[in-house]
Amino acid sequence: MARKKVALKYIPHEKTRRETLKKRSKSLMKKAGEAAILCNTKACIIIYPEGKSMPQVFASHDDAVTIMNRLRSMKDDDPFNKKMDQECFLEKRFGNLQEQTLKSERECEENEIRLLLHKTMLVGNAGLSIEELTNVGCNVDVFLNSICDRITKIQGQPPVYLPT
Numbered sequence: 001m002a003r004k005k006v007a008l009k010y011i012p013h014e015k016t017r018r019e020t021l022k023k024r025s026k027s028l029m030k031k032a033g034e035a036a037i038l039c040n041t042k043a044c045i046i047i048y049p050e051g052k053s054m055p056q057v058f059a060s061h062d063d064a065v066t067i068m069n070r071l072r073s074m075k076d077d078d079p080f081n082k083k084m085d086q087e088c089f090l091e092k093r094f095g096n097l098q099e100q101t102l103k104s105e106r107e108c109e110e111n112e113i114r115l116l117l118h119k120t121m122l123v124g125n126a127g128l129s130i131e132e133l134t135n136v137g138c139n140v141d142v143f144l145n146s147i148c149d150r151i152t153k154i155q156g157q158p159p160v161y162l163p164t
Contacts, residue, residue: 021049029058042067113139 011017025047036043036059044067045058057064084092116128116136128136 017050021047025049025056029056032058044068 011020028047029045032043032045035041042063043059044064045056046064047056049056059067113135116132117139120128120133120136
């Protein structure tokens with residue numbers, strides 16, 4: 001027979017609440033022990049039951065103290081301790097988005113200049129402004145330099161064209 005789903009809410013009846021805590025604590029401690037054995041790690045569970053002064057501790061009290069002291073002594077710059085608060089996350093994300101934006105802007109500019117270059121090759125001046133013609137001229141020099149470099153690498157000869 002299947003169990004029905006339990007609603008996660010406060011149990012008002014005291015006896016039922018104590019029995020539920022007892023059963024769930026036992027199963028939680030069993031799971032922690034199994035995980036510690038299977039993964040060869042140390043595990044510690046501390047449960048403070050309602051109305052009791054001493055906590056229930058899994059493993060042993062000495063092991064729990066050792067684990068808690070080790071946890072407290074961990075440094076913030078520990079490479080295995082990858083904590084990130086919301087501010088750090090947002091700063092990192094903002095930096096990544098700025099880099100992507102700059103990269104997209106550069107690609108857009110390069111594409112616009114290539115379009116202008118093609119337009120100039122097909123039509124001539126085509127009513128371009130001085131600034132646009134200057135950008136096209138700079139890109140033509142860059143393209144010619146890269147072509148000369150490739151030719152030099154391929155043929156092993158000095159470049160044919162040296163732009164001024």
